[in-house]
Amino acid sequence: MKKVITYGTFDLIHKGHIRLLKRASEYGDNLTVVLSTDEFNAEKGKKAYTSYEDRKYILEAVKYVDQVLPERSWDQKIQDVKDNDIDVFVMGDDWKGKFDFLEDYCEVVYLPRTEGISTTKIKNDLGLEDSKHWEAK
Secondary structure, three states: OOEEEEEEOOOOOOHHHHHHHHHHHOOOOEEEEEEEOHHHHHHOOOOOOOOHHHHHHHHHOOOOOOEEEEEOOHHHHHHHHHHOOOOEEEEEHHHOOOOHHHHHOOEEEEEOOOOOOOHHHHHHHHOOOOOOOOOOO
């Protein structure tokens, strides 16, 4: 069995997320999504609109996803690849080159982003990106 892994916050799930998951799943037989926790997002200076538990619940319902694990730090990727016997690491091409260090452990693939959609765009369109006062549901 060929195993694939990808990482992200996956907040406000949209067509671009689903396309990434579909294309990532096509690189193997099993797709693991490592989902940024709310605490890790805070360390990164990000805040997801949707809680970790709800984002995990949604991802687990996506037919391309076989398992969802928590992302708690930048440094866990090598260990995740080893622990889960990963063959292919997949990320959006906005991260191109940032994870090439994983090539010592697995194949690294950067996929083109879906044009015209992003969580940032959705938040901006809804007026959420500028607000520091909204709470995650």
